[in-house]
Amino acid sequence: MEKQVLGRLEWRINVPDGTSKVLVPECSYYCKTLLALKGLVGGLVARVLRFLDKAWALGVSEPKKVIHGIKVGIALSLVSLFYYMRPLYDGVGGNAMWAVMTVVVVFEYTVGATLYKSINRVTGTFLAGSLGIGVHWVASQSGEKLEPIILGISVFLLASAATFSRFIPSVKARFDYGAMIFILTFSLVSVSGYRVDELFGMAQQRLSTIAIGTSLCFLISMCISPIWAGDELHRLIHRNMEKLAESLEGCVANYFKDNQSGHPSEEDNSYKTQEYKCVLNSKATEESMANFARWEPAHGPFNFWHPWKEYLKIGALLRNCACCIETLSGCLNSEKQGTEHLKGYLRDASMAVCSHSCNVLRELSMSVKTTTYSSEFHSSVGEMNSALQELQNSLKSLPTQLILQQPLAVESNENKSTTKKECAPPVMGVIPLATLVSLLTEIVARIEEIVDGVVKLAELAEFKASNEEIIAQNQSTNNNRSSDSPGCEAEP
Amino acid sequence: MEKQVLGRLEWRINVPDGTSKVLVPECSYYCKTLLALKGLVGGLVARVLRFLDKAWALGVSEPKKVIHGIKVGIALSLVSLFYYMRPLYDGVGGNAMWAVMTVVVVFEYTVGATLYKSINRVTGTFLAGSLGIGVHWVASQSGEKLEPIILGISVFLLASAATFSRFIPSVKARFDYGAMIFILTFSLVSVSGYRVDELFGMAQQRLSTIAIGTSLCFLISMCISPIWAGDELHRLIHRNMEKLAESLEGCVANYFKDNQSGHPSEEDNSYKTQEYKCVLNSKATEESMANFARWEPAHGPFNFWHPWKEYLKIGALLRNCACCIETLSGCLNSEKQGTEHLKGYLRDASMAVCSHSCNVLRELSMSVKTTTYSSEFHSSVGEMNSALQELQNSLKSLPTQLILQQPLAVESNENKSTTKKECAPPVMGVIPLATLVSLLTEIVARIEEIVDGVVKLAELAEFKASNEEIIAQNQSTNNNRSSDSPGCEAEP
Numbered sequence: 015m016e017k018q019v020l021g022r023l024e025w026r027i028n029v030p031d032g033t034s035k036v037l038v039p040e041c042s043y044y045c046k047t048l049l050a051l052k053g054l055v056g057g058l059v060a061r062v063l064r065f066l067d068k069a070w071a072l073g074v075s076e077p078k079k080v081i082h083g084i085k086v087g088i089a090l091s092l093v094s095l096f097y098y099m100r101p102l103y104d105g106v107g108g109n110a111m112w113a114v115m116t117v118v119v120v121f122e123y124t125v126g127a128t129l130y131k132s133i134n135r136v137t138g139t140f141l142a143g144s145l146g147i148g149v150h151w152v153a154s155q156s157g158e159k160l161e162p163i164i165l166g167i168s169v170f171l172l173a174s175a176a177t178f179s180r181f182i183p184s185v186k187a188r189f190d191y192g193a194m195i196f197i198l199t200f201s202l203v204s205v206s207g208y209r210v211d212e213l214f215g216m217a218q219q220r221l222s223t224i225a226i227g228t229s230l231c232f233l234i235s236m237c238i239s240p241i242w243a244g245d246e247l248h249r250l251i252h253r254n255m256e257k258l259a260e261s262l263e264g265c266v267a268n269y270f271k272d273n274q275s276g277h278p279s280e281e282d283n284s285y286k287t288q289e290y291k292c293v294l295n296s297k298a299t300e301e302s303m304a305n306f307a308r309w310e311p312a313h314g315p316f317n318f319w320h321p322w323k324e325y326l327k328i329g330a331l332l333r334n335c336a337c338c339i340e341t342l343s344g345c346l347n348s349e350k351q352g353t354e355h356l357k358g359y360l361r362d363a364s365m366a367v368c369s370h371s372c373n374v375l376r377e378l379s380m381s382v383k384t385t386t387y388s389s390e391f392h393s394s395v396g397e398m399n400s401a402l403q404e405l406q407n408s409l410k411s412l413p414t415q416l417i418l419q420q421p422l423a424v425e426s427n428e429n430k431s432t433t434k435k436e437c438a439p440p441v442m443g444v445i446p447l448a449t450l451v452s453l454l455t456e457i458v459a460r461i462e463e464i465v466d467g468v469v470k471l472a473e474l475a476e477f478k479a480s481n482e483e484i485i486a487q488n489q490s491t492n493n494n495r496s497s498d499s500p501g502c503e504a505e506p
Numbered sequence: 507m508e509k510q511v512l513g514r515l516e517w518r519i520n521v522p523d524g525t526s527k528v529l530v531p532e533c534s535y536y537c538k539t540l541l542a543l544k545g546l547v548g549g550l551v552a553r554v555l556r557f558l559d560k561a562w563a564l565g566v567s568e569p570k571k572v573i574h575g576i577k578v579g580i581a582l583s584l585v586s587l588f589y590y591m592r593p594l595y596d597g598v599g600g601n602a603m604w605a606v607m608t609v610v611v612v613f614e615y616t617v618g619a620t621l622y623k624s625i626n627r628v629t630g631t632f633l634a635g636s637l638g639i640g641v642h643w644v645a646s647q648s649g650e651k652l653e654p655i656i657l658g659i660s661v662f663l664l665a666s667a668a669t670f671s672r673f674i675p676s677v678k679a680r681f682d683y684g685a686m687i688f689i690l691t692f693s694l695v696s697v698s699g700y701r702v703d704e705l706f707g708m709a710q711q712r713l714s715t716i717a718i719g720t721s722l723c724f725l726i727s728m729c730i731s732p733i734w735a736g737d738e739l740h741r742l743i744h745r746n747m748e749k750l751a752e753s754l755e756g757c758v759a760n761y762f763k764d765n766q767s768g769h770p771s772e773e774d775n776s777y778k779t780q781e782y783k784c785v786l787n788s789k790a791t792e793e794s795m796a797n798f799a800r801w802e803p804a805h806g807p808f809n810f811w812h813p814w815k816e817y818l819k820i821g822a823l824l825r826n827c828a829c830c831i832e833t834l835s836g837c838l839n840s841e842k843q844g845t846e847h848l849k850g851y852l853r854d855a856s857m858a859v860c861s862h863s864c865n866v867l868r869e870l871s872m873s874v875k876t877t878t879y880s881s882e883f884h885s886s887v888g889e890m891n892s893a894l895q896e897l898q899n900s901l902k903s904l905p906t907q908l909i910l911q912q913p914l915a916v917e918s919n920e921n922k923s924t925t926k927k928e929c930a931p932p933v934m935g936v937i938p939l940a941t942l943v944s945l946l947t948e949i950v951a952r953i954e955e956i957v958d959g960v961v962k963l964a965e966l967a968e969f970k971a972s973n974e975e976i977i978a979q980n981q982s983t984n985n986n987r988s989s990d991s992p993g994c995e996a997e998p
Contacts, residue, residue, distance in 0.1 A: 065674070065676070068674060068676075069670070069671065069674050072673060072674060073670070076673075079670060079673045080670055082669065082670070083665075083666040083667065083669040083670035084666050086665050086666060086669040086689075087661070087662040087663065087665045087666035087669070088662070090661050090662065090665045090689075090693050091658050091661055091662045094657070094658060094661055094693065094697040097697045097698060097700050098654040098657075098658070098700060108698075110698075111694060111698060114690075114693050114694055114697060115690060115694070118665075118686065118689050118690040118693060119686070119690070162590040165586070165590075166583050166586060166590070169579070169582050169583055169586055170579040170580070170582065170583045171579065173575075173578055173579045173582045173583075173610075174575040174576050174578060174579035175575065177574065177575040177578040177579070178561070178565070178571060178572055178574070178575035179561065181564060181568075181571045181574075182557075182560060182561050182564060184557070184560075194610065194611070197578075197582075197610050198606075198607060198610040198611070201582050201586065201606050201610060202603060202606055202607070205586040205589045205606060206589060206600075206602075206603060208589050208590060294786075294825075294829070295789060297787060297789075297790070298789070298790040333786075334832070334836075337786070337829040337832045337833060338832075338833050338836065340826070340829045340830075340833075341829055341830050341832075341833040341834075341945070341948065342833075344826075344830065344948050344951075344952075345944055345945070345948050348947070348948065348951060409937070444936070444940060445901070445940040445943060445944050446944065448936060448937040448940035448941060448944075449940060449941050449944040449945070451937060452837055452937050452938065452940075452941040453833070453837070453941070455840070456833065456836050456837050456840065459836075459840060460836075
């Protein structure tokens with residue numbers, strides 16, 4: 015039945031007993047709920063899609079991480095064979111669980127981290143297991159009443175001490191994970207020894223399954239496309255040098271370009287100019303990589319005693335330099351009032367210093383990258399220094415220039431004040447340039463420190479001489495000019 | 507028997523069967539071994555003593571870390587009651603192991619970190635357990651031959667995917683530990699399900715023991731002298747502000763003091779001057795603290811939705827400023843050739859800028875420390891800006907001064923060149939001062955950014971008005987001077 019009430023459409027059901035029911039348009043509520051649900055699901059799906067998209071992008075940009083995932087999968091599948099194959103399972107039984115656990119916990123991204131965790135785990139388990147069995151024996155000799163008390167007190171004392179020891183820097187750097195495993199194993203052994211009878215057998219089996227797990231991790235992480243912490247640190251350091259060179263170049267070029275032709279290339283340069291920020295933030299990564307690298311066996315150009323600590327020192331020097339570039343970029347961005355003709359006067363000299371500095375940085379980067387040592391450093395450093403000297407000289411000779419040029423610039427608008435201004439150069443215009451010069455001086459000084467750091471690394475790590483160097487050496491021996499010292503061409 | 511052979515003392519024994527034995531002076535070897543052993547033991551003891559000494563010093567300087575160790579000891583002793591007390595042990599049996607393990611692994615230094623790990627562990631275990639049981643059911647339905655294959659493939663796929671997901675930044679920040687626990691539990695459940703019959707019961711018991719362990723950790727870490735990650739972050743930020751103020755002050759004071767009275771206080775100042783280095787290196791700590799702080803319930807002045815992200819932003823601004831101070835200190839240390847009278851001319855103005863900047867930093871620090879907001883900021887910022895303006899003005903008026911003073915300084919040694927020099931101020935002498943001024947300008951600009959950051963934090967975290975503010979507000983309402991806007995005294 016359909017009725018038009020007050021111009022509104024209404025559905026009414028007349029039931030046989032005389033009453034009538036109005037059909038409320040439930041559809042609208044239903045529709046609303048449906049819409050809300052749709053929105054929710056849609057939002058969730060969009061979020062999941064965004065997440066997957068991000069994951070995909072990460073996988074494409076860093077396929078090593080995908081490979082790591084697959085390696086963990088392989089290791090776990092292999093270790094679960096202990097459950098699926100009867101003979102293996104009969105050997106270790108329920109303790110196979112510890113092998114699985116070990117693989118999950120110990121398998122890390124880099125070989126060094128995996129080794130660090132494996133060695134810590136095995137050592138920690140072994141030490142704590144022996145100590146736990148010893149304490150258990152002492153406790154079991156001292157009567158039923160005293161046993162839980164002795165066990166409880168020993169757990170309390172050792173756990174507290176070991177936990178505190180994890181805060182001591184030398185322990186934290188090398189044995190943090192081992193200390194945790196020590197606490198875990200000691201508590202488990204001494205506490206479960208109270209209920210388990212065959213404690214010694216259990217401890218032995220557990221240790222052997224852990225050993226199986228760790229050796230599986232070793233094998234897989236070293237044999238299937240290994241990711242060495244040392245390599246990563248090495249790459250990080252020489253890339254950071256390149257990044258510094260790029261941002262220094264971009265920063266100075268931007269300053270001198272801007273006022274010449276508006277702001278043409280600021281956007282496409284800003285990405286490169288900001289690269290020093292990565293350098294500033296790389297301390298934590300460098301330290302953890304260096305920590306892991308020292309556990310790694312010889313690989314590629316690195317032997318077991320490779321001086322990883324030197325990388326940390328170079329890293330600190332790079333951050334120092336990045337700090338200076340950061341300030342330079344800040345100062346240049348905020349002080350654009352440098353008078354144009356002054357700027358023009360120093361442009362070439364500044365650009366020369368900048369390009370020579372970048373040159374030195376790039377040569378250093380190349381030297382670290384190829385682990386070769388070329389004495390060409392020194393001539394490049396010399397060029398950088400003489401360029402700096404020239405820049406300082408041109409700033410020194412600036413006042414005369416200023417006085418020569420100032421009147422020309424001022425004459426046109428204020429003809430009367432020229433005579434007075436001749437002896438009063440606009441210092442405010444010189445300030446940005448003076449800042450630029452002294453910051454460049456500081457940057458050059460810091461680059462020289464980096465050079466020293468790399469030279470020391472080259473000595474300690476016995477970098478091989480570069481090809482040109484070898485040719486030059488051969489020539490000098492052939493020509494019997496043994497009086498020259500070929501190792502160092504010295505600064506000009 | 508004693509015999510003198512070739513001037514050498516020799517002991518010989520004549521044995522009854524006619525042969526004779528030379529007594530080699532064994533004592534010397536013995537003594538050597540003894541000495542070597544002594545040295546070894548002594549070295550070891552010295553090393554251990556040094557280590558203990560370090561540990562003691564750490565414990566004295568940071569008693570919180572000792573307390574944390576004791577807390578872990580208490581938690582472990584409590585959880586081991588599950589083994590010692592018959593009724594408790596009957597309840598959970600061998601699965602009590604999981605409670606012990608949970609306590610060891612989950613109990614972290616700060617409440618936030620403990621909560622993060624606990625929640626991740628419980629959620630990860632629950633999700634992976636349910637999924638594992640599901641996969642196990644599917645596998646068990648598909649025949650004996652297919653079962654291990656299905657289980658193996660599912661472990662491989664899920665472990666690979668979960669391991670890879672740990673590299674995605676959003677997962678890494680919040681669910682890194684959860685993902686690891688997910689892999690662990692899923693592998694254990696699906697793999698051991700192949701051999702264990704009462705899988706569901708086992709999973710349930712394991713989950714309940716883990717819940718017991720985590721709740722024990724919650725209780726102890728929150729009730730016994732809790733260490734909140736939020737508090738630590740808060741303290742880190744306001745201390746860093748003070749450190750910046752101290753190093754800025756020390757750095758500028760050193761520059762102006764040095765040449766006045768030799769190097770009197772460089773050593774006792776150098777410690778304070780270097781404090782900006784802590785600020786530069788605090789990024790990693792800040793980020794992890796902020797990550798943990800968001801898991802923490804309301805405590806002290808912080809509610810659950812406290813804007814911890816703002817702290818990270820302020821931290822970044824502080825590092826920015828520290829970078830600038832680093833460069834300033836480097837430049838001032840390397841360029842001490844600033845002519846004395848020029849330096850003297852700018853001393854007061856520079857010191858004023860410096861002290862006003864430090865003032866602003868200290869006020870900011872106090873404001874963050876007490877979570878109060880005082881509009882006096884703005885007047886201090888205004889003072890800082892006007893001091894900077896004055897410094898720039900005095901640098902602007904420098905040339906005239908220079909020309910007035912230069913002859914006096916030069917006349918004494920080179921009387922002839924005076925006329926020429928009058929128009930050519932020694933720009934090289936001005937450079938360090940110009941650098942100082944523009945770096946101070948940059949520092950002031952960055953401090954203003956910090957002020958903005960703190961004001962935004964004060965707004966979002968609803969800092970209460972400071973006492974003076976309240977008094978002032980009350981007075982203004984009492985005097986019915988409602989036309990003034992009391993919220994902001996505005997910059998002069």
